Amino acid sequence: MSSTTKTIMITGGAGFIGSHVVRLFVRTYPHYHIVNLDALTYAGNLENLRDIESAPNYTFEKGDIMDEKAIHALFEKYQFDAVIHLAAESHVDRSILDPLAFVRTNVLGTASLLNVCRNNWKDHMEGKLFYHVSTDEVYGSLGEVGFFTEETPYDPRSPYSASKASSDHFVMAYFHTYHLPVVMSNCSNNYGSHHFPEKLIPLMINNIKNNQPLPVYGKGANVRDWLWVEDHARAIDTIFHKGKVGDKYNVGGFNEWKNMDIVHLLCRIMDKKLGRPEGESAKLITFVKDRPGHDLRYAIDATKLNRELGWKPSLQFEEGLEKTVDWYLQNEDWVRDVTSGNYQKYYDEQYVKR
Numbered sequence: 001m002s003s004t005t006k007t008i009m010i011t012g013g014a015g016f017i018g019s020h021v022v023r024l025f026v027r028t029y030p031h032y033h034i035v036n037l038d039a040l041t042y043a044g045n046l047e048n049l050r051d052i053e054s055a056p057n058y059t060f061e062k063g064d065i066m067d068e069k070a071i072h073a074l075f076e077k078y079q080f081d082a083v084i085h086l087a088a089e090s091h092v093d094r095s096i097l098d099p100l101a102f103v104r105t106n107v108l109g110t111a112s113l114l115n116v117c118r119n120n121w122k123d124h125m126e127g128k129l130f131y132h133v134s135t136d137e138v139y140g141s142l143g144e145v146g147f148f149t150e151e152t153p154y155d156p157r158s159p160y161s162a163s164k165a166s167s168d169h170f171v172m173a174y175f176h177t178y179h180l181p182v183v184m185s186n187c188s189n190n191y192g193s194h195h196f197p198e199k200l201i202p203l204m205i206n207n208i209k210n211n212q213p214l215p216v217y218g219k220g221a222n223v224r225d226w227l228w229v230e231d232h233a234r235a236i237d238t239i240f241h242k243g244k245v246g247d248k249y250n251v252g253g254f255n256e257w258k259n260m261d262i263v264h265l266l267c268r269i270m271d272k273k274l275g276r277p278e279g280e281s282a283k284l285i286t287f288v289k290d291r292p293g294h295d296l297r298y299a300i301d302a303t304k305l306n307r308e309l310g311w312k313p314s315l316q317f318e319e320g321l322e323k324t325v326d327w328y329l330q331n332e333d334w335v336r337d338v339t340s341g342n343y344q345k346y347y348d349e350q351y352v353k354r
């Protein structure tokens with residue numbers, strides 16, 4: 001697939017993971033035309049893509065995946081060969097406050113996008129691909145031992161994971177019922193640059209820097225399996241080009257950490273970088289009320305992706321975390337714009353007023 005010309009729609013390309021995927025594809029495949037379709041919700045930030053926005057093989061289209069008519073018009077305009085679907089509501093805490101927003105975007109939005117693909121590709125499915133990017137959270141919560149494999153039954157427990165699980169089922173339903181060529185991956189927690197500071201790692205970095213309390217839910221004993229976002233983008237590239245149609249792949253770093261241990265590690269890294277006495281930042285740790293239905297542990301078995309397609313993570317967590325802290329310290333403007341809401345003016349300045 002990689003040596004031929006392709007026109008690919010990447011949805012959610014202005015978000016955290018999507019921007020890394022867009023950048024990787026735009027740079028690696030100059031003969032592909034990458035169209036980034038994003039509604040620019042609070043999580044979409046075109047500043048994430050400043051470095052590639054003038055690339056000749058990149059186009060931004062503002063739009064909502066739920067708007068079937070508008071997406072259909074884009075299919076007519078660009079004649080897409082493939083869709084890489086990342087657009088979603090992605091934050092568990094927000095899903096607890098407003099579950100229906102997650103049903104709308106993640107379930108209805110995905111089903112709507114699948115429908116547009118089916119209608120546009122139905123007479124020539126050959127060579128087309130709908131790649132659905134999903135999460136390990138659909139598998140539910142593990143106890144102290146064990147891993148999620150591709151065969152683990154779905155057992156979502158938050159409105160976020162329930163909506164993602166539902167979207168995964170629609171993807172497979174379109175494969176079985178309409179023979180839509182699909183592939184899917186379920187990835188563990190990502191970290192890295194351009195991560196919206198509502199999620200654990202960027203929130204802690206920002207609060208440590210500003211001497212704000214570090215809110216640890218419950219006892220901080222929950223475990224997540226962390227993967228550097230650029231390794232996830234590479235996995236998506238690998239699966240997009242080499243994955244088997246109709247199949248799914250788990251993506252993870254074999255890298256489990258208790259929340260408390262991450263927060264302590266970040267405090268130690270940042271004490272050094274900010275020239276604070278050792279132990280100073282850890283004084284900011286504050287235990288707060290636990291998240292309702294808080295999943296205890298996620299851990300991905302990514303053996304299949306390694307064995308069948310040869311992908312493996314490139315970075316050790318400690319190294320990746322240092323790189324991430326450095327990025328946040330060196331990109332104060334990005335953090336300031338995100339926390340002040342200024343970044344939402346960027347679209348108007350860049351795309352509307354010109």
Ligand code: NAD
Pocket residue numbers: 011012013014015016017018037038039040041042043044045063064065066085086087088089090091105109133134135136164186187188189190191196
């Ligand atoms: P994000 O919240 O940072 O970005 C989501 C993007 O989707 C934003 O740019 C937003 O504007 C856009 N969007 C939201 N609703 C839309 C709509 N209705 N129409 C068009 N665009 C819309 O999310 P992320 O963390 O980058 O996650 C991307 C995908 O990867 C999601 O599908 C998520 O479920 C999945 N995932 C995330 C993680 C993680 O650790 N963040 C792990 C595994 C899988």
Ligand code: TYD
Pocket residue numbers: 091092093189198199200201203215216217220222223224259291
């Ligand atoms: P998060 O980054 O929201 O990802 P997810 O819930 O999708 O795994 O949270 C990661 C873990 O950190 C999760 O166990 C909840 C916990 N957490 C805190 O303890 N404090 C916080 O302020 C946040 C945002 C998360």
